[in-house]
Amino acid sequence: MSLNLFSPAKLGSINLSNRIVMAPLTRNRAGEAGVPQSINVTYYEQRATAGLIITEATPISEMAHGYPLLPGIYTDAQVAGWKKITDAVHAKGGKIVIQLWHVGRISHPSLLPNNALPVAPSAIKPAGQAFTYQGLVDYVEPRALDASELPEIVADYVHATKCALAAGFDGVEIHAANGYLLDQFLRDDSNKRTDNYGGSYENRARFLMEVTEAVVAVAGADKVGARLSPVNPFNDMKDSNPQALFNYVTEALSRFNLAYLHVVEGGIHGGGESEPFDFSAMRKLFKGGYIANLAYDKARGNTAIASGHADAIAYGVPFIANPDLVERYSVDAPLNEADSSSFYGGSEKGYTDYPFLGA
Numbered sequence: 151m152s153l154n155l156f157s158p159a160k161l162g163s164i165n166l167s168n169r170i171v172m173a174p175l176t177r178n179r180a181g182e183a184g185v186p187q188s189i190n191v192t193y194y195e196q197r198a199t200a201g202l203i204i205t206e207a208t209p210i211s212e213m214a215h216g217y218p219l220l221p222g223i224y225t226d227a228q229v230a231g232w233k234k235i236t237d238a239v240h241a242k243g244g245k246i247v248i249q250l251w252h253v254g255r256i257s258h259p260s261l262l263p264n265n266a267l268p269v270a271p272s273a274i275k276p277a278g279q280a281f282t283y284q285g286l287v288d289y290v291e292p293r294a295l296d297a298s299e300l301p302e303i304v305a306d307y308v309h310a311t312k313c314a315l316a317a318g319f320d321g322v323e324i325h326a327a328n329g330y331l332l333d334q335f336l337r338d339d340s341n342k343r344t345d346n347y348g349g350s351y352e353n354r355a356r357f358l359m360e361v362t363e364a365v366v367a368v369a370g371a372d373k374v375g376a377r378l379s380p381v382n383p384f385n386d387m388k389d390s391n392p393q394a395l396f397n398y399v400t401e402a403l404s405r406f407n408l409a410y411l412h413v414v415e416g417g418i419h420g421g422g423e424s425e426p427f428d429f430s431a432m433r434k435l436f437k438g439g440y441i442a443n444l445a446y447d448k449a450r451g452n453t454a455i456a457s458g459h460a461d462a463i464a465y466g467v468p469f470i471a472n473p474d475l476v477e478r479y480s481v482d483a484p485l486n487e488a489d490s491s492s493f494y495g496g497s498e499k500g501y502t503d504y505p506f507l508g509a
């Protein structure tokens with residue numbers, strides 16, 4: 151019998167009871183000082199039947215923030231808050247990794263310590279507006295990082311990884327997608343550097359490789375995944391040759407023997423038509439697990455797994471509205487509709503009150 155969404159899997163050292171992964175989802179409902187609170191415990195616990203939960207993108211430092219009410223993973227109080235979540239998920243037999251995030255230029259001084267300018271590979275203002283506590287505000291021109299500052303950011307990833315392990319996570323996912331800091335280094339529309347971190351594919355990938363090497367040294371490669379989004383235009387991103395760049399990045403990441411590569415196979419947030427791209431080339435170049443993401447449904451997920459395109463499928467919006475998505479898929483039950491007005495911020499409404507089957 152061929153594999154499908156309900157087949158167990160192993161990604162690095164992480165044993166999944168099925169291949170239905172909960173995608174990282176920004177929900178803006180953390181407590182004070184970025185400490186996860188009890189509604190966050192309930193939310194993740196409700197979704198523990200996923201083969202693997204990837205948490206919402208989580209800032210690794212004060213400078214990594216870019217939206218209101220994000221949980222962090224760099225203080226003792228945050229570790230204690232997350233520990234309640236990992237304990238609750240594990241008690242239900244689930245697995246959970248945390249997505250490590252630095253937003254780079256997708257931020258605003260009002261969200262940063264001492265009204266600091268956001269940082270980026272190059273001083274290029276992205277088109278669009280930041281979500282701040284004061285509402286939507288135009289992005290500002292970020293400050294280009296000096297190469298001498300990069301080791302401090304690598305150290306922040308290391309510290310956050312140690313915090314994640316202390317909080318009981320099964321692993322960490324390095325967020326190098328969707329136009330945030332590491333992706334800003336990768337793609338040449340946001341990286342115009344003339345030093346060792348800009349220009350060639352090798353140079354643009356250097357910072358991601360340094361981060362990966364440092365995170366792997368702390369967590370072990372079999373507990374580390376990475377997320378890429380080669381053609382996602384979200385956050386004003388583009389690259390002159392995404393296939394060549396991301397084939398290079400995939401091969402370079404593959405050498406670390408990571409648990410998995412997680413690929414956003416197109417444009418998010420209604421990013422619409424993205425340019426043609428051969429994702430199967432990345433799948434073939436990567437020797438660890440491959441998690442595919444982007445508007446998959448049950449049928450397409452099963453096909454991708456049966457054909458060998460992916461080892462697991464990450465579902466986003468369906469998991470917002472269906473805490474028991476795995477059961478619903480297994481019995482072909484109808485899905486709850488997601489209410490997009492409660493995606494970002496708010497209370498239990500649209501967060502922990504979606505009904506389970508039979509409720």
Ligand code: PHB
Nearest residue numbers: 176207217327328418419
């Ligand atoms: C978002 O908040 O819209 C968001 C956050 C992280 C992502 C993508 C989108 O990777």
